Amino acid sequence: MGAKELNSDFEKLKMGLDCFHGNIVIADNDGRIIFLNEYARNLYNLTNEEAHTMKIHDLVDRGIIDRSVCVEAFETKETAIGCLKTATGVDLDSVGFPVLNEKGDLLVAAAYSYDGQFMKVLMEQIENEKKKNRHIKRTLKYLQGANNKYKSFIIADEKMKNLYHDVKKIARAESNILIYGESGTGKDVMANYIHQNSNRQNEVFIPINCGAIPSELMEAEFFGYEKGAFTGANKEGKAGIFEMVDKGTLFLDEIGELPLSLQAKLLRVLESGEVKRIGSSKPIFIDVKIIAATNKNLKSMVEKKLFREDLYYRLNVIPIMIPPLRQRPKDLIELAKYFVDEFNKKYECELVLNSDLISRFKSYRWPGNIRELKNEIERMVISSQTNSIFISGLNTIETEQEEKTREKAERIDYLPGINYKGELKDAVRVFEKNFIKAALAECDGKVAMAANRLGIHRSVLYKKIEQYKSEE
The missing domain is CATH 3.30.450.20 (PAS domain)
Structure with a gap:
């Protein structure tokens, strides 16, 4: 024209x-x-x-x-x-x-x-893209199988048996699932169990820790980018996580760590089923099942404007709560035995748990849950010099009662030697005397150094030393 x-x-x-x-x-x-x-x-x-x-x-x-x-x-x-x-x-x-x-x-x-000829080249390019995607999926499946920590898991507690029984029934639903639980309770194991019992079990399962990806890289990782989209980008472009997991299951762990800007983009994906690479206006339609997990109170985060309310309701279609390990005593013991066997094989040992240690395990709160239990047992197996793991080896384990006793002792002992039945002026004198003694001991009896340590002139310190000596 x-x-x-x-x-x-x-x-x-x-x-x-x-x-x-x-x-x-x-x-x-x-x-x-x-x-x-x-x-x-x-x-x-x-x-x-x-x-x-x-x-x-x-x-x-x-x-x-x-x-x-x-x-x-x-x-x-x-x-x-x-x-x-x-x-x-x-x-x-x-x-x-x-x-x-x-x-x-x-x-x-x-x-x-x-x-x-144009069609031939075009079809070759399409086939190459398909081959690349198939290769990516095969690689992900291989890695998933080679590092599969989900092959076996321990369920002995009745509440956990009931939970897994219910989860198996809902796993085939295509609805989004949100798993709640403290850190280390096995949310990743639950997510994989859902995938293995879903209609997508033969497709890829990709777990992503939202707290482990730098926020500035998140969009490129999730959505991919076209060639030349930004400085430092792969010259051939890159498929994003959503594209790679197409037809499969995406597990978003620590979803509460997702930045608000990316929450909005994730919401659009959930609503429309389409993604756009950075630097492209062409939509790519995907079919992905989302399982999210968090150890935070998302409802509270919504109220504080830290998490999008519309995304929360999109994800919270089927909520699953995993109880902490301290509420699952049977699981605790069976898991402990399982980890002992695992590390016996790894370090060529023949260690066993004794009854005292098992009782101590039951009294401990396990704030790190299964992850903490596994790490503690590995440490004990490595450091043990006998065929049995004894209580003396529990350097980091402290029961609730022992914890309360220690905290009480710390509150009392921070002023050694004070008689609380006397008057305040007497208590102050006793405290000052002991404090000076401690400073002198720390400075090997050197008065000038101790005075500097106490923040007073050495003549003042000499005077106080003489005073307290006369009172003994």
Whole structure:
């Protein structure tokens, strides 16, 4: 169209169709060519004026092409597909469509053709993309299997047996699931169990810790990017996590750590099922099951405007609460035995748990839950010099009663030697005397150093030392 002003939508449409990388031929119900785009005119060596004086049959009759699917669609009123060759020897893959009115009468016939070589290259590129995606999924599945810590898990407590029984029934639902539980309770194990019992069990399962990815990299990791999207980007672009997990299950652990900006983007994915790579406006449609997990109170975070309310309700369709280890005594003991066996094999030991240690385990609160239990047993196995793990080896384990006793002692002993039955002035004198003694001992009896340590002049310290000596 050049610089000519576009005066109508039809002219704008024709300009857009002229940019199409392929042939477009449209004929009316008399077979007269009403549109032949620029790509086709150049290939057929026709001017725009010549094209509009021809009928679609003329293209074959004049030997410009050896066959026409547009003619076939025109005559049969059915879709026609075929390969044709131009007078210049170019092979074209073509499809023709009839456009009919409600009575079945032909209105127009249209044909779209692509250079066969172009289609070959395009199909090779598509196949390469499919191969890359299949390779990614196979690699993820391999890694998932090679490092599968979910193959076996211990369930001895009745409440946990009931929980897993209920979860197995709901696992096939496509609804989003939100798992609650303290750190170390096994939320990742539960998520994998849901995936293995879902309709997607043969597809990939990708666990992502939202708290482990730097916020500035999150969008690129989740959504991917086109080549040249930003400085330092892979020159070939990169598929995001959502694309890689298509048809599978995505486990978003520590969902409460997701930045608000990314929460909005995740919400759009959940609502529309589409993602866009950074640097692209082309939507990619995905089918992903979301399982999220948190050790935080998301409801409270919503009230504090730290978590989007609409996303919370999108994720919290099926909530699952995993109780802490201290509320599962049977699981605690069975897990302890399991970890002892595991580390016996790893470190070539033959250690066993004794009854005193088991009692002590039951009295401990286990704030780190299963993760803490596993780490503690590994430490004990490594440091043990006997065939049995004794209480003396529990340097970091402290029962609730012992914890309270220690805290009480710390509150009392921070002022040693004070008689609380006396008057305040006597208590102050006793405290000062003991404090000076401690400072002198720390400084090996050097008065000048002790005075500096106490923040007083040494003459004052000498005076106090003499005073307290006279009182002894």
